[in-house]
Amino acid sequence: FYAGVFLSMTLILAALLSAAATVRESRCLTATAFFCFALAFCGMILALCWRYVHSTEVEDSMLDVYDLVYEEVRRNGSSSKRHELTLIHEVFQCCGKHSPLGDTAAVQHTMCHPGTAWAAGQDCLQEIHGFLKKHMGFVSTLLGITIGFTIYGMVLTSFLWFSIHFSNNLERKGKYTLRG
Numbered sequence: 001f002y003a004g005v006f007l008s009m010t011l012i013l014a015a016l017l018s019a020a021a022t023v024r025e026s027r028c029l030t031a032t033a034f035f036c037f038a039l040a041f042c043g044m045i046l047a048l049c050w051r052y053v054h055s056t057e058v059e060d061s062m063l064d065v066y067d068l069v070y071e072e073v074r075r076n077g078s079s080s081k082r083h084e085l086t087l088i089h090e091v092f093q094c095c096g097k098h099s100p101l102g103d104t105a106a107v108q109h110t111m112c113h114p115g116t117a118w119a120a121g122q123d124c125l126q127e128i129h130g131f132l133k134k135h136m137g138f139v140s141t142l143l144g145i146t147i148g149f150t151i152y153g154m155v156l157t158s159f160l161w162f163s164i165h166f167s168n169n170l171e172r173k174g175k176y177t178l179r180g
Contacts, residue, residue: 003047010040011150018157025164034157041150048143051136059132063125070097070124094127 014036021029066088072081089095 003043007040007043007047007146010036010043011146011153014040014153014157018153018160021157021164022160025167027161027164030157030161030164034154034161037150037153037157041147041154044143044147044150048140048147051140051143055136058136059129062128062132066097066124066128089124092124092127092131094122094124096123097125098123 014033017029017033017036020026021033069081069085069088073085
C-alpha cells in the first residue's frame, strides 16, 4: 500500500514538473521530471517482479488468517474471534470451509444459518482465493498500464529536454506573441 502511494506521488510530481518545465522551458525542471519518471518506472518494475515472484504470499497470508480465526472459534465457541469470523463471512459472502482434518460441522451449524451461502456450498477458502485472484489480476493490469504511461512520460520529457537544449531561439524565451 505504501509503495503504491509513493509511486503515485512520484508520478504526480513528475507530471507537475513536466508541465512546469514545458511552460518555463527549463532544462533543469525537465531533467528532474525525467528523473521522477525513471524513479517511478524502476519502482513499478520492482513491484511487477514482486507480483510474479511472490504471487502466492498475499493469498497464503489471508488464508492463514481465516484458518487461525476459524480454528479459534472451533476450539472456543465464546471467543472474541467469533465476531471476526462473522465479519469475514459477511465480507466474502461465504460460510465455513471443507476440511478433511477436523470436524467443522459444529462451527458451521452455529455460524452458518440455513439461508446463507454455506447452504449453497460456497467454501470461504475458495471465495477468498477467487477474490484475491480477481483483484491481483486487476492490480497487474493497472501496473502494466501505468508502466506504459511512465515510459511515455520519459520519452516526452527527454524529447522536451533535447528540444530545449538544442534550441537556437532562446533569446525569445517567454516572449511569444499571437499574430492575426
